[in-house]
Amino acid sequence: MRKALMRRIESKRDEAVALTVDLVRIPTVNPPGDAYTACAEFVGERLRRSGYGVEYVRAEGVRGDSARYPRTNVIGRLAGASSGPCVHFNSHIDVVEAGSGWSFDPFAGVVQDGKVYGRGTCDMKGGLAASMIAIEAIVEEDIRFPGALEISGTVDEESGGYGGVGYLATKGYFSRPRVDHVIIPEPLNVDRVCIGHRGVWWGEVETRGRIAHGSMPFLGDSAINHMVAFLHKVETELLPRLHERTTAQPVEPQEARRSTLNINGIHGGQPEGDGYPAPTVAHSCRTMLDRRFLVEEPIEEVKAEIVVMLDDLKRTRKGFDYVIRDVMEFLPTFTPLDAPVVKAVADEIRRVLGREPAFIASPGTYDQKHIARIGHLHDCIAYGPGILDLAHQPDEYVGIGVMVASAQVMALAALRLLGMELR
């Protein structure tokens, strides 16, 4: 049965390619969230043809949702022959903008040299196609499995997932007893199991000053100068400290096993509009700190060490005043290495690919955060065929061979999680 299923998936190679091409041709660019409904319905129709019960759930009222850009998600459920657990494959259908530097039309789905090129092939329509093909093969082989298999196509992952997995999780779609195991076919490479991700905190710091004429700065108090003093402290005191902190989690790339901070933006003084900013002393300057933290760091301390530096300046620097705002935070999430979904996928990587799987964690977050935090479901990993480094790049592609191989791993791992180990 195992061999027959493997062969069946192999024989669906062209179908996997065609499906990926079809998905790429629906340009689900986010922002603003184009063509979500068209893509969700395309996926839903195909699932229905395989016997799934299909639901569409629009995240009404969530940021970004509108009549023009509805946040339409699709969930398909394929019931087994008897009761049992449920394995869910979740893929986001949104893609980031194409950007420049492409050698192909990013939304044509060009097939060349064993690869499918196009925006979203790697991240992650190739992964979605692989999971759909995997389960279609199970159906075509007439394998009677217990429990249920689910596939969802969800939106807005690239902008935080609030209208997609985040929304569905609040409605119980990612909790027991409905679902037991989740595999997210994000592009993490065909032989790697991604167990989770670091934490993220976005904090906006605003320094305050007093406006005056630019020709007489001594009459005002520059918020930009105060920001410079703060950022100097960040660079000379905080960054070296963060660099010393390392995690025991297998985050890739290796540099991300240290704590990091990026300054995502800085805005001070008058708006530039069409020309130059007006000649005034800045009364406000804002910066967005993007702090990525380790599971070993409590979030309270992550925030507190910034506040300590700001308070320090308030004490020692004349006129220094600030406001700090929480913009976004997600705690680190890691699935234990001995969790069922980790073991099932790792074992099938060994058997299908004949190689030892690598266990990794992601430097940035993805939808697993919502499944863990809102759904309270911790048997979740990311596993998919795309190459991580190609995500969001020009000439993004997914290899056809790895797409088929990952579908074999997915099908066999899913059946194993349902209690059927195929010989």
Ligand SMILES: [Zn+2]
């Ligand atoms: Zn992705």
